[in-house]
Amino acid sequence: MSRRLPRPPILPGYSSELVFFGIGLLLVLTVLAGSLSSRFGLPALIGFMLLGMLAGSEGLGGISFENVGLAQGIGVLSLVFILFSGGLDTIWREVRGGAVPALLLATAGVIVSAAVVTVAAMWLLGFTPLQGFLLGSVVASTDAAAVFAIMRSRNMPLRDELKGVIEVESGSNDPMAIFLVGAALLLIAVPETSPLALVPAFGVQMAVGALVGYAIGVGFPALLRRARLRVGGLALVVSIAAALLSYGLAGLLQGNGFLAAYMAGIVAGAREFPSRRTIAMFQDGLAWLAQVLMFLTLGLLVFPSELVEVLGPGLAITAVLMFVARPLSVFLCLAPFRRYGWRSKLFVSWAGLRGAVPIVLATFPIVAGVPGAQSIFNIVFFVVLLSSVIQGPTLGWLARRLGLDTPQPQAPSGH
Structure with missing residues (x-):
C-alpha cells in the first residue's frame, strides 16, 4: 500500500489539490462568464467581474478576500502584459495618423476630465477639493483592455483613423492618470506641497518611460x-522578460x-x-489571462451590499463623466484637427470606456490609508460597471448611425 508524502498547504486549512482545483475551476467559469456576456453584446470584463463578485464573501462562493495590496499588485502586473500585448498588435502604419490627437487626448484630455469630475464631486457629493481631485483623477483615463477588445472585434469595422486615435489614447493615457x-x-x-513642483517630475516620468520603452522595443x-x-x-520567455524589463527598468529610473x-510593444x-x-499569439493569450485574473480579483474585492450605498453618487458621477467630462475633453482636444468632424x-x-485601470487606481488610496477611500473605490467600481454596460454594447450601433463604419467586403457570388 503506497503512502502519500505530506505536502504543506498553500492556504491554511486547504490542501494544495483543493486550491489548484478551485483556481482552475474559477478560471474556466470566468471564461465562460465572459463568453456569455459577449453573446449579449456586453464587454467580457462584465462577466469576469460579476463572477468574481459571485464567488466572493457575499456571493455563493463565500471566498473571503480583502487583501487590497495583493489585488493592486495583480492589477499592475496584468496591465503591464495587457499594454505590451496591445502595443505588439498595433499596426503602426494604420494608427500613426491619429497619434498626435491621441497623445493630446491622453494628456490634456485626462486633465480636463479630471477637472470636470472634481468640480462635480464637490458640488454633487460634498467632497473636499482634494477628495474630488482624487476621484476625478482615478476615473479620468480610458481602459486599454476594454478598448482593445472592442475595437479589434469583428463587430467593429471602424475607419482606421478613428480606431487609431481611440486605441493609442487608451494605451497611453494611463501615465497621466497615475x-x-x-x-x-x-x-x-503633505498639504503644503506646491502643485507646480510636480510638473518637472511628470516630464521626467514621460521622457524616461518613452526612452526605456523604445530601447526595449528595439x-x-x-x-x-x-x-x-x-x-x-x-522566444516566448524572452517576450515575457521584455514586458517586465520595460516596466521595471523605467520605474527604477523614475520613469x-x-x-x-x-x-516597447509598439516599437x-x-x-x-x-x-x-x-x-504575438502567445502575448495575446497572456493578456487575456491577465484580464481574467485582474477582473476576477477585483470582483472578489467588492462587497455588493456596499454598492447599494453609493448608488446615487455612482449614477451622478457616471452621468457627468459620460455626458459632460468626456465629451468636453474630446471636443476641446480634437478642435485643432479639422479632419475630425x-x-x-x-x-x-x-468610446471612452472605463475598466480595470480606474479600479486598480482606486486601490491606491486604500493602501495609502486615505479617509473615505473605500467609498471612492465603490463609486469607481459602480462607474466602471455602468460604463461597460451602457457604452460597450452601443459602440457598433453608434458607428453605423454616424456613418463611421467601413463597409464589410462581400464574398463573390457564384455563377
Whole structure:
C-alpha cells in the first residue's frame, strides 16, 4: 500500500489539490462568464467581474478576500502584459495618423476630465477639493483592455483613423492618470506641497518611460534575431522578460513603467524578428489571462451590499463623466484637427470606456490609508460597471448611425 508524502498547504486549512482545483475551476467559469456576456453584446470584463463578485464573501462562493495590496499588485502586473500585448498588435502604419490627437487626448484630455469630475464631486457629493481631485483623477483615463477588445472585434469595422486615435489614447493615457492620482495622494498627505513642483517630475516620468520603452522595443527583436534560439519556447520567455524589463527598468529610473510597456510593444511590433507571429499569439493569450485574473480579483474585492450605498453618487458621477467630462475633453482636444468632424468627436467621446485601470487606481488610496477611500473605490467600481454596460454594447450601433463604419467586403457570388 503506497503512502502519500505530506505536502504543506498553500492556504491554511486547504490542501494544495483543493486550491489548484478551485483556481482552475474559477478560471474556466470566468471564461465562460465572459463568453456569455459577449453573446449579449456586453464587454467580457462584465462577466469576469460579476463572477468574481459571485464567488466572493457575499456571493455563493463565500471566498473571503480583502487583501487590497495583493489585488493592486495583480492589477499592475496584468496591465503591464495587457499594454505590451496591445502595443505588439498595433499596426503602426494604420494608427500613426491619429497619434498626435491621441497623445493630446491622453494628456490634456485626462486633465480636463479630471477637472470636470472634481468640480462635480464637490458640488454633487460634498467632497473636499482634494477628495474630488482624487476621484476625478482615478476615473479620468480610458481602459486599454476594454478598448482593445472592442475595437479589434469583428463587430467593429471602424475607419482606421478613428480606431487609431481611440486605441493609442487608451494605451497611453494611463501615465497621466497615475501621475494625477499620485499628485492627489501627495497633496492629501503633505498639504503644503506646491502643485507646480510636480510638473518637472511628470516630464521626467514621460521622457524616461518613452526612452526605456523604445530601447526595449528595439533590443527585444534584435536579441531574437542574433540569438537564433534553438528551442522555440525560449522566444516566448524572452517576450515575457521584455514586458517586465520595460516596466521595471523605467520605474527604477523614475520613469513611467506603463508607458514603457506600451511603447516597447509598439516599437517591437513594427519590426521583423523570428517567431513574431507565435510571440504575438502567445502575448495575446497572456493578456487575456491577465484580464481574467485582474477582473476576477477585483470582483472578489467588492462587497455588493456596499454598492447599494453609493448608488446615487455612482449614477451622478457616471452621468457627468459620460455626458459632460468626456465629451468636453474630446471636443476641446480634437478642435485643432479639422479632419475630425462632430460625428467623429461624438463617437470618440462615447468610446471612452472605463475598466480595470480606474479600479486598480482606486486601490491606491486604500493602501495609502486615505479617509473615505473605500467609498471612492465603490463609486469607481459602480462607474466602471455602468460604463461597460451602457457604452460597450452601443459602440457598433453608434458607428453605423454616424456613418463611421467601413463597409464589410462581400464574398463573390457564384455563377
